[in-house]
Amino acid sequence: MNDAMDEYDVVVLGAGPVGENLADRARAAGLSTAIVESELVGGECSYWACIPSKALLRPVIARAEARRASGLRQAVGGPLDNAAVFTHRDSFVSDWKDDGQVGWLDSVGIDLIRGKGRLTAPRQVTVTGPDGQQRVLTARHAVGICTGSRAALPDLPGLAEARPWTSREATSSATVPRRLAVVGGGVVAVEMATAWNAFGSEVTMLIRGSGLLERMEPFAGELVAEALTETGVKIRTDTSVTDVRRDGTDGTVTLTLEGGETVEADEVLFATGRAPRTEDVGLETIGLRPGSWLDVDDTLRVRDVPGGWLYAVGDVNRRALLTHQGKYQARIAGAAIGARAQGVPLLETDRWGAHAATADTAAVPQVVFTDPEVAAVGLTAAQAEAQGRSVRVVDYDIGQVSGAALYADGYRGRARMIVDLDRGHLIGVTFVGPGVGELLHSATVAVAGEVPVERLWHATPSFPTISEIWLRLLEAYRG
Incomplete structure (x- = not known):
């Protein structure tokens, strides 16, 4: 030209x-x-991240929620049709075209x-x-x-030769490994552990820190860990991988941990951050x-x-x-x-x-598509405290809301809102529970709009929906 x-x-x-x-x-x-x-x-989101991962997770979450509905759980007792799920995923990424x-x-x-x-x-x-x-x-x-x-990979002996999964392989694979080791405890780690466990892999999570989703409110990681454990995922915290080897004969991956203990898997996903x-x-x-x-x-x-x-x-x-x-x-x-x-x-x-x-600094929303879902916007209580803000933290059991009880038998979840007492508006909200991702935008509007708490009292939630959690949080705040 x-x-x-x-x-x-x-x-x-x-x-x-x-x-x-x-x-x-x-x-x-x-x-x-x-x-x-x-x-x-x-880009990444369309073909190897947001879109394919949620296409994989949607049937997983839908089945889990159906199993909590009286009269339906027996009808969805069998395994997922993995081939159909992967075909559905492929259609959403336009077969990578x-x-x-x-x-x-x-x-x-x-x-x-x-x-x-x-x-x-x-x-x-x-x-x-x-x-x-x-x-x-x-x-x-x-x-x-x-x-x-x-994906940021650590500098570990044998890692390159072991051909580890990153988020790209985890969202695009059409083969279910019998054993999958997941190194990391953040969003990619918990979402992919949720998906591949449901597809039939024996999943072991190896986490350097003390828990999952450590950048979010502590109860978020605790509730997700509890649910993953109940579905058969093995979670090991406070452990570090020091060496990775893939056997040239049968393809087995051996991960050596601090102290010399080993974990074997057919594939290993490193979800250890981004660069x-x-x-x-x-x-x-x-x-x-x-x-x-x-x-x-x-x-x-x-x-x-x-x-x-x-x-x-x-x-x-x-x-x-x-x-x-x-x-x-x-x-x-x-x-x-x-x-x-x-x-x-x-x-x-x-x-x-x-x-x-x-x-970017005041009202970043995020949904973690696990079971239960985690949805959060703004600051955590720890972040607000670190900034020296005068705040009040209000917690509520979402399962006590009528809409939640109707949504799922034995609904387990928790909500937290953080009020800046000097300015009189919300600076952080976290929801954990089935279906809470769709509650997040209301919280985002409240935080980004700096809506006074007293004005939120006039925003009446429909009954019986899970969004009635807003009324319960505000009632708890007013005392």
Whole structure:
């Protein structure tokens, strides 16, 4: 192509949900936009994370809930049809083909450039295509790094040769291992332990810490651990893996633990955190360290880059490693890029302004799709205490709500809300129990909107629904 066609207002590296949203917002602001992708358009979430994992988990959770309904449990007593579940999963990832996503980019006027993109100068991206040919793109206004994150594997002897599962293999496999070891106790670990245990694997979780979901309220991990144990998952805490070996004859994986004890499995999933995909995007050409998380301001512009042309959106900035939060950031960044390109002063960069990603620190929602579900937004009690806030913590047994008792026999769950006493509104809410994921947005609105607790008293929940938990929490708060 000629030089004119290689110049754009905005160039985006990474065509996952975050990059797509940033490109879309830039294009909506009237800016010419190109997006560069070396894998599938749609990114990690669409093919190896959020979408396939929830497609795998939905029948698992549905069966568990059906077994708690009188008159239905006998009808769902058998095993899952694993082949049907995997086929269903494959349909949601379009059999790992991105034609639909590519068609959407074309429909909104975003140019897709296939290949590996690297910064080679300020405002300049060089793309090496699948055929080895290079194309140089120049951005008039902004370059957005939206390359996401990858599974972080520990430096253990024998790990590479053992060919461990990461989240990608755990969400895409169509073969059920007889024995699965899961190293880690976070969200990926508990969700995949839930799924593969239901598919028939003997699951053993090996956790360095003292429990599951340690970044959430303690009762969340406790209730999930209790449920996993009841379904046959073995959970071992306060243990570390020191060595991993795969037998070349029968494929057995042997994990050596501190103290010399060993655990054998047919596959091992390492769910031990995430690392930024910034090791090969050319950061060194502009004075930044390759492989680092990128520090940004609230408009998502990378700090300390002269000219203010570089943005880092989504996982790469480490503010909130969640797809929906990255898309939120993309909307903020796209609006800021558009305004700056038009020479419009950014007047709304204060808290909750149109050009400030405030929710990243104040109102991040997350659902863990286990049985029971965990849904949380804002701060935990420990986080609020660490910040020196004056708060009141209110807990309630969700199983005592009529809607919950009707939802499932023997419903077990817990709710917590945290009230900032100085400001009179919620700063954190956590629900644990079957079906609570659909309660979360009401909590998110209350936290993000800083709705006064006294006004929430007038938001009457419908009877008999699980959402009546709001009334019970408020009653407990008022005393």
